[in-house]
Amino acid sequence: GIQVEQSPPDLILQEGANSTLRCNFSDSVNNLQWFHQNPWGQLINLFYIPSGTKQNGRLSATTVATERYSLLYISSSQTTDSGVYFCAVERGMAAGNNRKLIWGLGTSLAVNP
Amino acid sequence: NAGVMQNPRHLVRRRGQEARLRCSPMKGHSHVYWYRQLPEEGLKFMVYLQKENIIDESGMPKERFSAEFPKEGPSILRIQQVVRGDSAAYFCASSPIQGADEKLFFGSGTQLSVL
Numbered sequence: 001g002i003q004v005e006q007s008p009p010d011l012i013l014q015e016g017a018n019s020t021l022r023c024n025f026s027d028s029v030n031n032l033q034w035f036h037q038n039p040w041g042q043l044i045n046l047f048y049i050p051s052g053t054k055q056n057g058r059l060s061a062t063t064v065a066t067e068r069y070s071l072l073y074i075s076s077s078q079t080t081d082s083g084v085y086f087c088a089v090e091r092g093m094a095a096g097n098n099r100k101l102i103w104g105l106g107t108s109l110a111v112n113p
Numbered sequence: 114n115a116g117v118m119q120n121p122r123h124l125v126r127r128r129g130q131e132a133r134l135r136c137s138p139m140k141g142h143s144h145v146y147w148y149r150q151l152p153e154e155g156l157k158f159m160v161y162l163q164k165e166n167i168i169d170e171s172g173m174p175k176e177r178f179s180a181e182f183p184k185e186g187p188s189i190l191r192i193q194q195v196v197r198g199d200s201a202a203y204f205c206a207s208s209p210i211q212g213a214d215e216k217l218f219f220g221s222g223t224q225l226s227v228l
Contacts, residue, residue, distance in 0.1 A: 035219075040221070041202060042221050043219040043222070105155050
């Protein structure tokens with residue numbers, strides 16, 4: 001099956017720093033989403049981004065589908081950004097249907113004040 | 114517009130008991146998905162349901178686990194005769210329509226602990 005690898009596995013930042021998280025996937029995907037799981041376990045959907053670039057405030061994401069990777073950028077990090085960031089994909093060539101998302105193991109981010 | 118609602122938030126069961134996890138999708142959403150998260154891991158797909166239909170249960174264990182999404186009421190994930198290995202966080206997600214380019218919205222999860 002499709003493999004999803006995220007790097008780095010752990011990251012520690014000082015407040016205000018910028019960071020880039022990477023997601024590599026082993027096959028063509030029609031659906032790629034980035035999630036943030038906060039320290040209380042809640043999952044927040046950050047981006048639906050099977051290709052291209054999107055921005056939302058201090059966060060932005062870019063997926064290069066032909067090269068099978070996606071990047072999540074966090075600028076001016078804040079302590080509330082702490083948690084685990086997951087990349088999840090669905091294999092296929094047709095339009096996504098949000099079903100069997102395959103998840104990476106996540107990047108655990110700690111932002112220190 | 115309330116989000117995906119899951120209850121209970123925490124559930125403690127002894128080995129051999131039954132666990133029932135409930136999920137109410139977002140208003141207007143007719144598709145429900147259950148995922149399981151073991152410690153230090155990403156989520157694993159379990160089952161995909163529409164109202165009164167199981168569409169894909171390829172991620173469900175063959176025994177003891179079942180899911181339903183009745184015409185009225187929440188979706189239920191049922192685990193019979195729980196064992197310690199069932200301890201995990203169980204997340205429910207919903208989406209409005211299959212095939213649409215929509216984000217998947219998750220509930221806050223149910224943390225199941227089996228003693």
